[in-house]
Amino acid sequence: MEQRKKIFGALDDLMRSPIGDRLRERVFRELSTKEIHDLLQREQKPYKELMAYYQCALMEVETKFRVLNEQFSLAHDRNPIESIKTRVKSLESITEKLNRRNLPFSTQSIEENLTDIAGIRIICSFREDIYFLADCLLEQDDITLIQRKDYIENPKENGYRSLHLIVEVPIFLEHKKKMMKVEVQLRTIAMDFWASLEHKLKYKKDIASDQLTADLKKCADESAALDLKMDAIRKEIEVLKAPEAKAIGREVKHLPGGILNENQ
Known part of the structure:
Protein backbone atom coordinates (compact mmCIF):
# COMPACT_ATOMS: atom_id res chain seq x y z
CA MET A 1 0.00 0.00 0.00
CA THR A 33 8.17 0.32 -17.64
CA LYS A 34 8.14 1.61 -21.18
CA GLU A 35 4.34 1.73 -21.18
CA ILE A 36 4.20 4.18 -18.26
CA HIS A 37 7.02 6.22 -19.76
CA ASP A 38 5.18 6.55 -23.06
CA LEU A 39 1.90 7.26 -21.30
CA LEU A 40 3.30 10.13 -19.28
CA GLN A 41 5.04 11.68 -22.25
CA ARG A 42 1.91 11.45 -24.35
CA GLU A 43 -0.74 12.48 -21.81
CA GLN A 44 1.02 14.89 -19.46
CA LYS A 45 0.03 18.21 -21.03
CA PRO A 46 -3.51 17.20 -22.11
CA TYR A 47 -4.13 15.76 -18.62
CA LYS A 48 -2.99 18.94 -16.88
CA GLU A 49 -5.20 21.02 -19.15
CA LEU A 50 -8.21 18.79 -18.57
CA MET A 51 -7.81 18.92 -14.79
CA ALA A 52 -7.57 22.72 -15.00
CA TYR A 53 -10.81 22.77 -17.01
CA TYR A 54 -12.54 20.68 -14.34
CA GLN A 55 -11.29 23.10 -11.69
CA CYS A 56 -12.71 26.00 -13.70
CA ALA A 57 -16.06 24.21 -13.95
CA LEU A 58 -16.11 23.80 -10.17
CA MET A 59 -15.46 27.51 -9.75
CA GLU A 60 -18.42 28.27 -12.02
CA VAL A 61 -20.82 26.00 -10.12
CA GLU A 62 -19.57 27.10 -6.70
CA THR A 63 -20.15 30.74 -7.64
CA LYS A 64 -23.71 29.94 -8.68
CA PHE A 65 -24.44 28.39 -5.29
CA ARG A 66 -22.82 31.26 -3.40
CA VAL A 67 -24.97 33.75 -5.31
CA LEU A 68 -28.11 31.72 -4.52
CA ASN A 69 -27.09 31.57 -0.86
CA GLU A 70 -26.65 35.34 -0.70
CA GLN A 71 -29.94 36.05 -2.47
CA PHE A 72 -31.83 33.63 -0.21
CA SER A 73 -30.39 35.23 2.92
CA LEU A 74 -31.65 38.64 1.81
CA ALA A 75 -35.14 37.31 1.11
CA HIS A 76 -35.55 34.97 4.09
CA ASP A 77 -33.09 36.24 6.70
CA ARG A 78 -31.16 32.97 6.83
CA ASN A 79 -28.63 31.05 4.76
CA PRO A 80 -29.66 27.69 3.29
CA ILE A 81 -26.03 26.64 2.77
CA GLU A 82 -23.89 25.70 5.75
CA SER A 83 -20.73 24.89 3.81
CA ILE A 84 -19.39 24.09 0.35
CA LYS A 85 -16.67 21.56 -0.43
CA THR A 86 -15.06 20.98 -3.82
CA ARG A 87 -12.54 18.49 -5.15
CA VAL A 88 -11.02 17.23 -8.37
CA LYS A 89 -10.38 13.49 -8.34
CA SER A 90 -6.77 12.45 -7.85
CA LEU A 91 -4.82 10.65 -10.53
CA GLU A 92 -4.88 7.49 -8.42
CA SER A 93 -8.68 7.51 -8.14
CA ILE A 94 -9.11 8.21 -11.84
CA THR A 95 -6.75 5.40 -12.81
CA GLU A 96 -8.41 2.91 -10.47
CA LYS A 97 -11.86 3.75 -11.81
CA LEU A 98 -10.76 3.40 -15.42
CA ASN A 99 -9.06 0.09 -14.62
CA ARG A 100 -12.20 -1.27 -12.91
CA ARG A 101 -14.13 -0.55 -16.09
CA ASN A 102 -11.37 -1.85 -18.37
CA LEU A 103 -11.09 1.56 -20.01
CA PRO A 104 -7.92 3.12 -21.42
CA PHE A 105 -6.15 5.97 -19.66
CA SER A 106 -6.51 9.02 -21.89
CA THR A 107 -8.08 12.44 -21.62
CA GLN A 108 -10.72 11.40 -24.13
CA SER A 109 -11.57 8.32 -22.09
CA ILE A 110 -11.80 10.40 -18.90
CA GLU A 111 -14.13 12.97 -20.45
CA GLU A 112 -16.36 10.44 -22.16
CA ASN A 113 -16.69 7.86 -19.40
CA LEU A 114 -16.27 9.54 -16.00
CA THR A 115 -18.80 12.05 -14.72
CA ASP A 116 -17.48 12.64 -11.20
CA ILE A 117 -13.98 14.03 -11.83
CA ALA A 118 -15.13 17.43 -10.59
CA GLY A 119 -17.27 17.23 -7.48
CA ILE A 120 -18.98 19.81 -5.30
CA ARG A 121 -20.79 19.04 -2.06
CA ILE A 122 -23.36 21.48 -0.71
CA ILE A 123 -24.20 21.06 2.97
CA CYS A 124 -27.63 22.50 3.73
CA SER A 125 -29.46 23.38 6.91
CA PHE A 126 -32.75 21.66 6.10
CA ARG A 127 -34.11 19.07 3.68
CA GLU A 128 -36.27 21.61 1.89
CA ASP A 129 -33.18 23.73 1.20
CA ILE A 130 -31.72 20.86 -0.83
CA TYR A 131 -34.58 20.78 -3.31
CA PHE A 132 -34.88 24.56 -3.40
CA LEU A 133 -31.21 24.97 -4.33
CA ALA A 134 -31.29 22.11 -6.82
CA ASP A 135 -34.32 23.59 -8.59
CA CYS A 136 -32.74 27.05 -8.68
CA LEU A 137 -29.54 25.66 -10.17
CA LEU A 138 -31.32 23.62 -12.83
CA GLU A 139 -33.48 26.59 -13.85
CA GLN A 140 -30.38 28.49 -14.99
CA ASP A 141 -30.17 28.47 -18.77
CA ASP A 142 -26.47 27.55 -18.95
CA ILE A 143 -26.89 24.43 -16.80
CA THR A 144 -27.77 21.11 -18.43
CA LEU A 145 -28.92 18.20 -16.28
CA ILE A 146 -27.27 14.93 -17.31
CA GLN A 147 -28.39 12.69 -14.46
CA ARG A 148 -30.34 12.96 -11.21
CA LYS A 149 -30.32 10.43 -8.37
CA ASP A 150 -32.42 11.16 -5.31
CA TYR A 151 -31.08 9.08 -2.44
CA ILE A 152 -33.16 11.12 0.01
CA GLU A 153 -36.52 9.91 -1.23
CA ASN A 154 -34.93 6.56 -2.16
CA PRO A 155 -32.05 5.89 0.27
CA LYS A 156 -29.39 3.31 -0.50
CA GLU A 157 -29.63 -0.02 1.29
CA ASN A 158 -27.01 1.03 3.83
CA GLY A 159 -29.00 4.17 4.72
CA TYR A 160 -27.02 6.69 2.66
CA ARG A 161 -29.00 9.82 1.79
CA SER A 162 -28.10 12.65 -0.56
CA LEU A 163 -29.30 14.28 -3.76
CA HIS A 164 -26.87 13.69 -6.63
CA LEU A 165 -26.88 15.72 -9.82
CA ILE A 166 -24.59 15.39 -12.81
CA VAL A 167 -24.69 18.70 -14.63
CA GLU A 168 -22.89 20.19 -17.58
CA VAL A 169 -21.69 23.77 -17.34
CA PRO A 170 -19.81 25.93 -19.85
CA ILE A 171 -16.41 27.39 -19.11
CA PHE A 172 -15.16 30.24 -21.25
CA LEU A 173 -11.56 29.93 -22.36
CA GLU A 174 -9.40 32.30 -24.37
CA HIS A 175 -10.74 31.31 -27.77
CA LYS A 176 -13.54 28.85 -27.08
CA LYS A 177 -16.34 27.68 -24.84
CA LYS A 178 -16.10 24.17 -23.41
CA MET A 179 -18.82 22.16 -21.70
CA MET A 180 -17.68 20.33 -18.56
CA LYS A 181 -19.42 17.81 -16.32
CA VAL A 182 -19.67 18.38 -12.57
CA GLU A 183 -21.12 16.10 -9.92
CA VAL A 184 -23.21 18.01 -7.37
CA GLN A 185 -24.09 16.42 -4.04
CA LEU A 186 -26.58 18.15 -1.76
CA ARG A 187 -27.01 16.97 1.84
CA THR A 188 -28.19 18.22 5.19
CA ILE A 189 -25.79 18.50 8.11
CA ALA A 190 -27.20 15.27 9.54
CA MET A 191 -26.79 13.40 6.24
CA ASP A 192 -23.21 14.58 5.91
CA PHE A 193 -22.43 13.67 9.52
CA TRP A 194 -23.60 10.10 8.95
CA ALA A 195 -21.97 9.70 5.53
CA SER A 196 -18.61 11.05 6.72
CA LEU A 197 -18.43 8.80 9.78
CA GLU A 198 -19.73 5.75 7.90
CA HIS A 199 -17.00 6.28 5.30
CA LYS A 200 -14.30 6.56 7.97
CA LEU A 201 -15.54 3.47 9.77
CA LYS A 202 -15.78 1.25 6.69
CA TYR A 203 -13.35 2.69 4.11
CA LYS A 204 -11.02 -0.05 2.84
CA LYS A 205 -11.87 -2.24 5.83
CA ASP A 206 -12.87 -5.74 4.79
CA ILE A 207 -15.30 -6.30 7.64
CA ALA A 208 -18.45 -8.30 7.00
CA SER A 209 -20.92 -8.00 9.86
CA ASP A 210 -24.68 -7.98 9.53
CA GLN A 211 -24.99 -6.43 12.98
CA LEU A 212 -22.66 -3.53 12.14
CA THR A 213 -24.51 -2.95 8.87
CA ALA A 214 -27.83 -2.93 10.72
CA ASP A 215 -26.48 -0.55 13.37
CA LEU A 216 -25.21 1.90 10.75
CA LYS A 217 -28.53 1.71 8.91
CA LYS A 218 -30.36 2.45 12.17
CA CYS A 219 -28.15 5.49 12.75
CA ALA A 220 -28.95 6.72 9.23
CA ASP A 221 -32.68 6.33 9.84
CA GLU A 222 -32.42 8.17 13.16
CA SER A 223 -30.51 11.00 11.46
CA ALA A 224 -33.23 11.21 8.81
CA ALA A 225 -35.91 11.37 11.51
CA LEU A 226 -33.96 14.18 13.19
CA ASP A 227 -33.89 16.08 9.89
CA LEU A 228 -37.67 15.83 9.61
CA LYS A 229 -38.13 16.94 13.22
CA MET A 230 -35.88 19.98 12.78
CA ASP A 231 -37.76 20.88 9.60
CA ALA A 232 -41.05 20.72 11.50
CA ILE A 233 -39.66 22.93 14.28
CA ARG A 234 -38.45 25.48 11.72
CA LYS A 235 -41.89 25.65 10.11
CA GLU A 236 -43.54 26.04 13.52
CA ILE A 237 -41.23 28.95 14.37
CA GLU A 238 -42.02 30.61 11.05
CA VAL A 239 -45.75 30.32 11.76
CA LEU A 240 -45.28 31.85 15.21
CA LYS A 241 -43.24 34.71 13.76
CA ALA A 242 -45.75 35.50 11.03
CA PRO A 243 -48.27 37.49 13.19
CA GLU A 244 -45.39 39.47 14.70
CA ALA A 245 -44.07 40.35 11.25
CA LYS A 246 -47.53 41.43 10.10
CA ALA A 247 -47.95 43.62 13.19
CA ILE A 248 -44.63 45.36 12.54
CA GLY A 249 -45.66 45.87 8.93
CA ARG A 250 -48.91 47.57 9.99
CA GLU A 251 -47.05 49.89 12.37
CA VAL A 252 -44.55 50.94 9.71
CA LYS A 253 -47.32 51.45 7.18
CA HIS A 254 -49.05 54.03 9.42
CA LEU A 255 -45.90 56.07 10.08
CA PRO A 256 -45.45 59.30 8.08
CA GLY A 257 -44.00 58.31 4.73
CA GLY A 258 -44.08 54.68 5.79
CA ILE A 259 -40.49 54.91 7.06
CA LEU A 260 -39.35 54.94 10.67
CA ASN A 261 -37.35 58.03 11.53
CA GLU A 262 -33.91 57.23 12.98
CA ASN A 263 -34.53 59.59 15.92
CA GLN A 264 -37.80 57.93 16.94
Missing part, protein backbone atom coordinates in the same frame (compact mmCIF):
# COMPACT_ATOMS: atom_id res chain seq x y z
CA GLU A 2 2.81 2.43 0.87
CA GLN A 3 4.56 1.63 -2.40
CA ARG A 4 1.32 2.28 -4.27
CA LYS A 5 0.91 5.66 -2.58
CA LYS A 6 4.49 6.59 -3.46
CA ILE A 7 3.91 5.67 -7.08
CA PHE A 8 0.74 7.69 -7.48
CA GLY A 9 2.21 10.53 -5.46
CA ALA A 10 5.05 10.69 -7.94
CA LEU A 11 2.62 10.61 -10.85
CA ASP A 12 0.54 13.41 -9.35
CA ASP A 13 3.65 15.54 -8.93
CA LEU A 14 4.62 14.89 -12.51
CA MET A 15 1.21 15.69 -13.90
CA ARG A 16 0.77 18.88 -11.90
CA SER A 17 4.30 20.33 -12.07
CA PRO A 18 6.88 21.13 -14.75
CA ILE A 19 8.98 18.07 -15.46
CA GLY A 20 12.43 18.34 -13.92
CA ASP A 21 15.28 15.88 -14.18
CA ARG A 22 15.08 14.92 -10.52
CA LEU A 23 11.32 14.36 -10.67
CA ARG A 24 11.59 12.38 -13.90
CA GLU A 25 14.24 10.12 -12.37
CA ARG A 26 12.09 9.53 -9.30
CA VAL A 27 9.05 8.50 -11.36
CA PHE A 28 10.91 6.28 -13.77
CA ARG A 29 12.83 4.67 -10.93
CA GLU A 30 9.55 3.63 -9.30
CA LEU A 31 7.71 2.96 -12.58
CA SER A 32 10.39 1.51 -14.79
Whole structure:
Protein backbone atom coordinates (compact mmCIF):
# COMPACT_ATOMS: atom_id res chain seq x y z
CA MET A 1 0.00 0.00 0.00
CA GLU A 2 2.81 2.43 0.87
CA GLN A 3 4.56 1.63 -2.40
CA ARG A 4 1.32 2.28 -4.27
CA LYS A 5 0.91 5.66 -2.58
CA LYS A 6 4.49 6.59 -3.46
CA ILE A 7 3.91 5.67 -7.08
CA PHE A 8 0.74 7.69 -7.48
CA GLY A 9 2.21 10.53 -5.46
CA ALA A 10 5.05 10.69 -7.94
CA LEU A 11 2.62 10.61 -10.85
CA ASP A 12 0.54 13.41 -9.35
CA ASP A 13 3.65 15.54 -8.93
CA LEU A 14 4.62 14.89 -12.51
CA MET A 15 1.21 15.69 -13.90
CA ARG A 16 0.77 18.88 -11.90
CA SER A 17 4.30 20.33 -12.07
CA PRO A 18 6.88 21.13 -14.75
CA ILE A 19 8.98 18.07 -15.46
CA GLY A 20 12.43 18.34 -13.92
CA ASP A 21 15.28 15.88 -14.18
CA ARG A 22 15.08 14.92 -10.52
CA LEU A 23 11.32 14.36 -10.67
CA ARG A 24 11.59 12.38 -13.90
CA GLU A 25 14.24 10.12 -12.37
CA ARG A 26 12.09 9.53 -9.30
CA VAL A 27 9.05 8.50 -11.36
CA PHE A 28 10.91 6.28 -13.77
CA ARG A 29 12.83 4.67 -10.93
CA GLU A 30 9.55 3.63 -9.30
CA LEU A 31 7.71 2.96 -12.58
CA SER A 32 10.39 1.51 -14.79
CA THR A 33 8.17 0.32 -17.64
CA LYS A 34 8.14 1.61 -21.18
CA GLU A 35 4.34 1.73 -21.18
CA ILE A 36 4.20 4.18 -18.26
CA HIS A 37 7.02 6.22 -19.76
CA ASP A 38 5.18 6.55 -23.06
CA LEU A 39 1.90 7.26 -21.30
CA LEU A 40 3.30 10.13 -19.28
CA GLN A 41 5.04 11.68 -22.25
CA ARG A 42 1.91 11.45 -24.35
CA GLU A 43 -0.74 12.48 -21.81
CA GLN A 44 1.02 14.89 -19.46
CA LYS A 45 0.03 18.21 -21.03
CA PRO A 46 -3.51 17.20 -22.11
CA TYR A 47 -4.13 15.76 -18.62
CA LYS A 48 -2.99 18.94 -16.88
CA GLU A 49 -5.20 21.02 -19.15
CA LEU A 50 -8.21 18.79 -18.57
CA MET A 51 -7.81 18.92 -14.79
CA ALA A 52 -7.57 22.72 -15.00
CA TYR A 53 -10.81 22.77 -17.01
CA TYR A 54 -12.54 20.68 -14.34
CA GLN A 55 -11.29 23.10 -11.69
CA CYS A 56 -12.71 26.00 -13.70
CA ALA A 57 -16.06 24.21 -13.95
CA LEU A 58 -16.11 23.80 -10.17
CA MET A 59 -15.46 27.51 -9.75
CA GLU A 60 -18.42 28.27 -12.02
CA VAL A 61 -20.82 26.00 -10.12
CA GLU A 62 -19.57 27.10 -6.70
CA THR A 63 -20.15 30.74 -7.64
CA LYS A 64 -23.71 29.94 -8.68
CA PHE A 65 -24.44 28.39 -5.29
CA ARG A 66 -22.82 31.26 -3.40
CA VAL A 67 -24.97 33.75 -5.31
CA LEU A 68 -28.11 31.72 -4.52
CA ASN A 69 -27.09 31.57 -0.86
CA GLU A 70 -26.65 35.34 -0.70
CA GLN A 71 -29.94 36.05 -2.47
CA PHE A 72 -31.83 33.63 -0.21
CA SER A 73 -30.39 35.23 2.92
CA LEU A 74 -31.65 38.64 1.81
CA ALA A 75 -35.14 37.31 1.11
CA HIS A 76 -35.55 34.97 4.09
CA ASP A 77 -33.09 36.24 6.70
CA ARG A 78 -31.16 32.97 6.83
CA ASN A 79 -28.63 31.05 4.76
CA PRO A 80 -29.66 27.69 3.29
CA ILE A 81 -26.03 26.64 2.77
CA GLU A 82 -23.89 25.70 5.75
CA SER A 83 -20.73 24.89 3.81
CA ILE A 84 -19.39 24.09 0.35
CA LYS A 85 -16.67 21.56 -0.43
CA THR A 86 -15.06 20.98 -3.82
CA ARG A 87 -12.54 18.49 -5.15
CA VAL A 88 -11.02 17.23 -8.37
CA LYS A 89 -10.38 13.49 -8.34
CA SER A 90 -6.77 12.45 -7.85
CA LEU A 91 -4.82 10.65 -10.53
CA GLU A 92 -4.88 7.49 -8.42
CA SER A 93 -8.68 7.51 -8.14
CA ILE A 94 -9.11 8.21 -11.84
CA THR A 95 -6.75 5.40 -12.81
CA GLU A 96 -8.41 2.91 -10.47
CA LYS A 97 -11.86 3.75 -11.81
CA LEU A 98 -10.76 3.40 -15.42
CA ASN A 99 -9.06 0.09 -14.62
CA ARG A 100 -12.20 -1.27 -12.91
CA ARG A 101 -14.13 -0.55 -16.09
CA ASN A 102 -11.37 -1.85 -18.37
CA LEU A 103 -11.09 1.56 -20.01
CA PRO A 104 -7.92 3.12 -21.42
CA PHE A 105 -6.15 5.97 -19.66
CA SER A 106 -6.51 9.02 -21.89
CA THR A 107 -8.08 12.44 -21.62
CA GLN A 108 -10.72 11.40 -24.13
CA SER A 109 -11.57 8.32 -22.09
CA ILE A 110 -11.80 10.40 -18.90
CA GLU A 111 -14.13 12.97 -20.45
CA GLU A 112 -16.36 10.44 -22.16
CA ASN A 113 -16.69 7.86 -19.40
CA LEU A 114 -16.27 9.54 -16.00
CA THR A 115 -18.80 12.05 -14.72
CA ASP A 116 -17.48 12.64 -11.20
CA ILE A 117 -13.98 14.03 -11.83
CA ALA A 118 -15.13 17.43 -10.59
CA GLY A 119 -17.27 17.23 -7.48
CA ILE A 120 -18.98 19.81 -5.30
CA ARG A 121 -20.79 19.04 -2.06
CA ILE A 122 -23.36 21.48 -0.71
CA ILE A 123 -24.20 21.06 2.97
CA CYS A 124 -27.63 22.50 3.73
CA SER A 125 -29.46 23.38 6.91
CA PHE A 126 -32.75 21.66 6.10
CA ARG A 127 -34.11 19.07 3.68
CA GLU A 128 -36.27 21.61 1.89
CA ASP A 129 -33.18 23.73 1.20
CA ILE A 130 -31.72 20.86 -0.83
CA TYR A 131 -34.58 20.78 -3.31
CA PHE A 132 -34.88 24.56 -3.40
CA LEU A 133 -31.21 24.97 -4.33
CA ALA A 134 -31.29 22.11 -6.82
CA ASP A 135 -34.32 23.59 -8.59
CA CYS A 136 -32.74 27.05 -8.68
CA LEU A 137 -29.54 25.66 -10.17
CA LEU A 138 -31.32 23.62 -12.83
CA GLU A 139 -33.48 26.59 -13.85
CA GLN A 140 -30.38 28.49 -14.99
CA ASP A 141 -30.17 28.47 -18.77
CA ASP A 142 -26.47 27.55 -18.95
CA ILE A 143 -26.89 24.43 -16.80
CA THR A 144 -27.77 21.11 -18.43
CA LEU A 145 -28.92 18.20 -16.28
CA ILE A 146 -27.27 14.93 -17.31
CA GLN A 147 -28.39 12.69 -14.46
CA ARG A 148 -30.34 12.96 -11.21
CA LYS A 149 -30.32 10.43 -8.37
CA ASP A 150 -32.42 11.16 -5.31
CA TYR A 151 -31.08 9.08 -2.44
CA ILE A 152 -33.16 11.12 0.01
CA GLU A 153 -36.52 9.91 -1.23
CA ASN A 154 -34.93 6.56 -2.16
CA PRO A 155 -32.05 5.89 0.27
CA LYS A 156 -29.39 3.31 -0.50
CA GLU A 157 -29.63 -0.02 1.29
CA ASN A 158 -27.01 1.03 3.83
CA GLY A 159 -29.00 4.17 4.72
CA TYR A 160 -27.02 6.69 2.66
CA ARG A 161 -29.00 9.82 1.79
CA SER A 162 -28.10 12.65 -0.56
CA LEU A 163 -29.30 14.28 -3.76
CA HIS A 164 -26.87 13.69 -6.63
CA LEU A 165 -26.88 15.72 -9.82
CA ILE A 166 -24.59 15.39 -12.81
CA VAL A 167 -24.69 18.70 -14.63
CA GLU A 168 -22.89 20.19 -17.58
CA VAL A 169 -21.69 23.77 -17.34
CA PRO A 170 -19.81 25.93 -19.85
CA ILE A 171 -16.41 27.39 -19.11
CA PHE A 172 -15.16 30.24 -21.25
CA LEU A 173 -11.56 29.93 -22.36
CA GLU A 174 -9.40 32.30 -24.37
CA HIS A 175 -10.74 31.31 -27.77
CA LYS A 176 -13.54 28.85 -27.08
CA LYS A 177 -16.34 27.68 -24.84
CA LYS A 178 -16.10 24.17 -23.41
CA MET A 179 -18.82 22.16 -21.70
CA MET A 180 -17.68 20.33 -18.56
CA LYS A 181 -19.42 17.81 -16.32
CA VAL A 182 -19.67 18.38 -12.57
CA GLU A 183 -21.12 16.10 -9.92
CA VAL A 184 -23.21 18.01 -7.37
CA GLN A 185 -24.09 16.42 -4.04
CA LEU A 186 -26.58 18.15 -1.76
CA ARG A 187 -27.01 16.97 1.84
CA THR A 188 -28.19 18.22 5.19
CA ILE A 189 -25.79 18.50 8.11
CA ALA A 190 -27.20 15.27 9.54
CA MET A 191 -26.79 13.40 6.24
CA ASP A 192 -23.21 14.58 5.91
CA PHE A 193 -22.43 13.67 9.52
CA TRP A 194 -23.60 10.10 8.95
CA ALA A 195 -21.97 9.70 5.53
CA SER A 196 -18.61 11.05 6.72
CA LEU A 197 -18.43 8.80 9.78
CA GLU A 198 -19.73 5.75 7.90
CA HIS A 199 -17.00 6.28 5.30
CA LYS A 200 -14.30 6.56 7.97
CA LEU A 201 -15.54 3.47 9.77
CA LYS A 202 -15.78 1.25 6.69
CA TYR A 203 -13.35 2.69 4.11
CA LYS A 204 -11.02 -0.05 2.84
CA LYS A 205 -11.87 -2.24 5.83
CA ASP A 206 -12.87 -5.74 4.79
CA ILE A 207 -15.30 -6.30 7.64
CA ALA A 208 -18.45 -8.30 7.00
CA SER A 209 -20.92 -8.00 9.86
CA ASP A 210 -24.68 -7.98 9.53
CA GLN A 211 -24.99 -6.43 12.98
CA LEU A 212 -22.66 -3.53 12.14
CA THR A 213 -24.51 -2.95 8.87
CA ALA A 214 -27.83 -2.93 10.72
CA ASP A 215 -26.48 -0.55 13.37
CA LEU A 216 -25.21 1.90 10.75
CA LYS A 217 -28.53 1.71 8.91
CA LYS A 218 -30.36 2.45 12.17
CA CYS A 219 -28.15 5.49 12.75
CA ALA A 220 -28.95 6.72 9.23
CA ASP A 221 -32.68 6.33 9.84
CA GLU A 222 -32.42 8.17 13.16
CA SER A 223 -30.51 11.00 11.46
CA ALA A 224 -33.23 11.21 8.81
CA ALA A 225 -35.91 11.37 11.51
CA LEU A 226 -33.96 14.18 13.19
CA ASP A 227 -33.89 16.08 9.89
CA LEU A 228 -37.67 15.83 9.61
CA LYS A 229 -38.13 16.94 13.22
CA MET A 230 -35.88 19.98 12.78
CA ASP A 231 -37.76 20.88 9.60
CA ALA A 232 -41.05 20.72 11.50
CA ILE A 233 -39.66 22.93 14.28
CA ARG A 234 -38.45 25.48 11.72
CA LYS A 235 -41.89 25.65 10.11
CA GLU A 236 -43.54 26.04 13.52
CA ILE A 237 -41.23 28.95 14.37
CA GLU A 238 -42.02 30.61 11.05
CA VAL A 239 -45.75 30.32 11.76
CA LEU A 240 -45.28 31.85 15.21
CA LYS A 241 -43.24 34.71 13.76
CA ALA A 242 -45.75 35.50 11.03
CA PRO A 243 -48.27 37.49 13.19
CA GLU A 244 -45.39 39.47 14.70
CA ALA A 245 -44.07 40.35 11.25
CA LYS A 246 -47.53 41.43 10.10
CA ALA A 247 -47.95 43.62 13.19
CA ILE A 248 -44.63 45.36 12.54
CA GLY A 249 -45.66 45.87 8.93
CA ARG A 250 -48.91 47.57 9.99
CA GLU A 251 -47.05 49.89 12.37
CA VAL A 252 -44.55 50.94 9.71
CA LYS A 253 -47.32 51.45 7.18
CA HIS A 254 -49.05 54.03 9.42
CA LEU A 255 -45.90 56.07 10.08
CA PRO A 256 -45.45 59.30 8.08
CA GLY A 257 -44.00 58.31 4.73
CA GLY A 258 -44.08 54.68 5.79
CA ILE A 259 -40.49 54.91 7.06
CA LEU A 260 -39.35 54.94 10.67
CA ASN A 261 -37.35 58.03 11.53
CA GLU A 262 -33.91 57.23 12.98
CA ASN A 263 -34.53 59.59 15.92
CA GLN A 264 -37.80 57.93 16.94
